[in-house]
Amino acid sequence: MNWNLIRKTISDRWRGTAVYAGGLVAYVLMLAALFPSVQKVGTFKKAYMKDLPEGLIKFFNLQKFDVTSFDSYMTLQFLGLLWVIVMAAFAISFARNMVAGEIQDGTLELLLAQPVARWKVMTSEGAVLLGGIIGLVATTVVSTFAFGAAFGVKLSYSGYLAFLPLGIALAAAIAGYSVLLSAVMREPRRVAMAASGLTLFFYLLHFGGMYSKVLEKFDWFGIFHYYNPQKVLSSGGVPARDVLVLLAFAAVFFAAALLFFQRRDIAV
Amino acid sequence: MKSVILAESLSKHYGKVVGVEGLDLEVEEGEAFGFLGPNGAGKTTTIRCLMGLLKPTAGRATVLGLETWAQSVGVRELVGYLPGETALYGRLTGEATIRFIANFNNHPPEDGFELASRLGLVLDRRVSGYSKGMKRKLAIVLALMKKPPVLIMDEPTNGLDPLVQLTLYDLLNEHREGGATLLFSSHNLPEVERICDRVGIIREGSLVTTERIEDLRSVRLRNVEIIFAGQVPDGLESLPGVSDLEVQAGNRVQLKLKGEIDPLIKRVARYEVADFSVGHASLEDVFLEFYGSDEGSGG
Numbered sequence: 001m002n003w004n005l006i007r008k009t010i011s012d013r014w015r016g017t018a019v020y021a022g023g024l025v026a027y028v029l030m031l032a033a034l035f036p037s038v039q040k041v042g043t044f045k046k047a048y049m050k051d052l053p054e055g056l057i058k059f060f061n062l063q064k065f066d067v068t069s070f071d072s073y074m075t076l077q078f079l080g081l082l083w084v085i086v087m088a089a090f091a092i093s094f095a096r097n098m099v100a101g102e103i104q105d106g107t108l109e110l111l112l113a114q115p116v117a118r119w120k121v122m123t124s125e126g127a128v129l130l131g132g133i134i135g136l137v138a139t140t141v142v143s144t145f146a147f148g149a150a151f152g153v154k155l156s157y158s159g160y161l162a163f164l165p166l167g168i169a170l171a172a173a174i175a176g177y178s179v180l181l182s183a184v185m186r187e188p189r190r191v192a193m194a195a196s197g198l199t200l201f202f203y204l205l206h207f208g209g210m211y212s213k214v215l216e217k218f219d220w221f222g223i224f225h226y227y228n229p230q231k232v233l234s235s236g237g238v239p240a241r242d243v244l245v246l247l248a249f250a251a252v253f254f255a256a257a258l259l260f261f262q263r264r265d266i267a268v
Numbered sequence: 269m270k271s272v273i274l275a276e277s278l279s280k281h282y283g284k285v286v287g288v289e290g291l292d293l294e295v296e297e298g299e300a301f302g303f304l305g306p307n308g309a310g311k312t313t314t315i316r317c318l319m320g321l322l323k324p325t326a327g328r329a330t331v332l333g334l335e336t337w338a339q340s341v342g343v344r345e346l347v348g349y350l351p352g353e354t355a356l357y358g359r360l361t362g363e364a365t366i367r368f369i370a371n372f373n374n375h376p377p378e379d380g381f382e383l384a385s386r387l388g389l390v391l392d393r394r395v396s397g398y399s400k401g402m403k404r405k406l407a408i409v410l411a412l413m414k415k416p417p418v419l420i421m422d423e424p425t426n427g428l429d430p431l432v433q434l435t436l437y438d439l440l441n442e443h444r445e446g447g448a449t450l451l452f453s454s455h456n457l458p459e460v461e462r463i464c465d466r467v468g469i470i471r472e473g474s475l476v477t478t479e480r481i482e483d484l485r486s487v488r489l490r491n492v493e494i495i496f497a498g499q500v501p502d503g504l505e506s507l508p509g510v511s512d513l514e515v516q517a518g519n520r521v522q523l524k525l526k527g528e529i530d531p532l533i534k535r536v537a538r539y540e541v542a543d544f545s546v547g548h549a550s551l552e553d554v555f556l557e558f559y560g561s562d563e564g565s566g567g
Contacts, residue, residue, distance in 0.1 A: 008368055110410070113349040117341050
C-alpha cells in the first residue's frame with residue numbers, strides 16, 4: 001500500500017462517508033425514539049403481522065417476530081433492507097470512482113505516471129474503502145447502543161456486536177464485485193448500474209428462493225443467502241461460516257479486480 | 269552514445285485498429301528527439317507504451333535499459349511525463365497537487381514551487397478553478413520538478429500562450445544542459461525545430477523516417493528562387509527533384525527542390541542569371557512532403 005495515496009483518498013472521501021454515517025445515525029435515532037411508542041401500541045403486533053406476506057416473514061426470519069422486541073423491529077425497519085441499500089450505495093459509489101472514475105477524469109494517467117505499482121494503487125484505495133465500510137457498520141452499532149440507552153430500549157448488545165463482522169462482510173462482498181466492475185469497465189455510470197443490478201439480482205434470488213424450489217437451489221450462489229441479521233441479533237453469536245463465505249466473495253472479486261487492473265491498458 | 273529510449277518492432281493494436289506497427293526508435297543520451305505527426309498517427313500510443321500505460325501487442329520498448337511494461341515502476345522513477353491531455357485532481361490546490369506528486373517521488377516540493385513561480389502559476393487556488401493554460405503549467409511543473417534524467421512530453425505547449433511557451437523552451441534547454449534526454453511529440457513544427465536535435469516522422473502507426481533537424485532542412489528540401497536576365501528557360505520542371513515551379517513576371521522563377529542541387533545549378537549556369545537564392549525548406553514543407561498536402565494539416 002501507499003500512504004501518500006491513502007492520505008489523499010481519505011481526504012477525498014471523508015466528507016461523503018461522513019454524510020452516509022450521519023444518515024445512519026439519524027435513522028437509528030428516529031427508530032430508537034419511535035420504538036417506545038410503537039411498543040406501547042397493543043394492537044400493532046397483530047395488525048402489522050397480519051398484513052405482512054408470508055414470504056417476507058420467512059425472508060427476514062420473522063417467524064418469531066415480536067414487535068415488542070427492539071431487535072426484531074430493527075431488522076424489519078432497518079437492517080433487513082434499508083441498511084443494505086445504504087451500504088450498497090456507499091460501496092458502489094466509492095468503487096465506481098476507483099478505476100473507471102479516474103479513467104473518465106483522466107487522473108489515472110497522472111497517477112500511473114508516478115513510480116507506484118498498480119496493485120499498490122488499488123490496494124491503497126481498497127483499504128480506504130474497507131475502512132469506510134468498517135466505520136459505517138461500527139457507526140450503526142455504536143449509535144444503536146447509544147440511542148437504545150438514551151431511550152431506555154432493551155436490546156441485545158451481544159447480538160449487535162455479532163452483527164458487526166456480518167455487516168462488514170456483506171458490504172465488503174458488494175464492494176468486491178463493484179471494484180471488479182470498476183476495473184473492467186470504462187464508464188463509472190455503467191459500473192454503478194451493473195453493480196446495483198447485480199446486488200438487486202442477488203437480493204431477488206434470495207427472495208425468490210422463499211417461494212420457488214428451483215430458485216432455492218441457486219440461493220447459495222448469492223450473497224444474501226449468508227446474511228440473516230435477525231438470526232444474529234437473536235442468537236448473539238457470530239455466524240462464522242456466513243462471515244467467511246462473504247469475505248471469500250469479497251477476496252475473490254478483489255483479487256480478480258487486481259489481476260485485471262494489473263494488465264489493463266490505460267488509455268484515456 | 270548510450271541509448272536511453274529504445275523501441276524495437278513496437279506494435280500496439282486496439283482490436284483491429286492499428287495504433288503503432290513495427291516501430292523502431294532510438295533516442296540517445298542527452299538528445300532531444302521530436303516525434304512529429306498529425307493526430308491519430310500513433311504518437312500518443314507510442315508514448316503511452318514507453319510509459320508502461322499500454323502493453324505492447326508485439327515488440328519491446330526500454331527506457332534506460334528497463335522494460336517499459338514489466339518494469340514500469342522503475343521506468344516511472346526515471347521519467348518525467350507530461351500527458352497530452354491535462355487531467356488533474358480538481359479538489360486539490362496547486363500546492364497540494366505538487367506536494368502529492370512530490371511525495372511519490374521522494375522529492376522536496378520546493379523545486380515544484382520554484383518552477384511554478386517561474387511559470388507565473390498561482391498555487392493557493394483549487395485546480396478546479398484553474399484555466400486550461402494554468403492546468404497545463406501545473407502539469408509541466410509536475411513533470412519537471414523531480415529533475416528526471418528522461419523527459420517524455422506529449423504536445424507540451426498545447427494550450428500555452430506564446431510567452432509561456434518561451435519560458436518552457438528555456439526550462440527544457442536548462443534541463444538538457446543538465447544532461448537530460450528529451451522525447452516529445454508535437455505537430456507544432458517551429459517548436460520541434462527550436463528544441464530538437466532529431467525528429468522522427470510517424471504516419472499511420474509507422475515511423476516514416478528519422479532525421480537530424482539540420483539534415484532535413486539543408487539536404488532534403490530547398491526553396492529556390494532564380495531571377496534570370498532574360499526569360500525563364502523551358503525544361504526546368506523536368507529536372508530531378510524540381511516541383512511547385514512558378515514563373516513570375518517572365519524572368520523570375522520559384523521552385524521547390526528535393527535532393528541534389530547540382531543538376532539545377534549546371535542547367536541554370538547555361539543562362540545569364542541576375543539572382544539566385546536558396547532557402548532551407550521549413551519543417552512544414554518537409555512535413556507536407558512526407559504526408560502530402562491533403563493530410564498534413566491534421567494537427
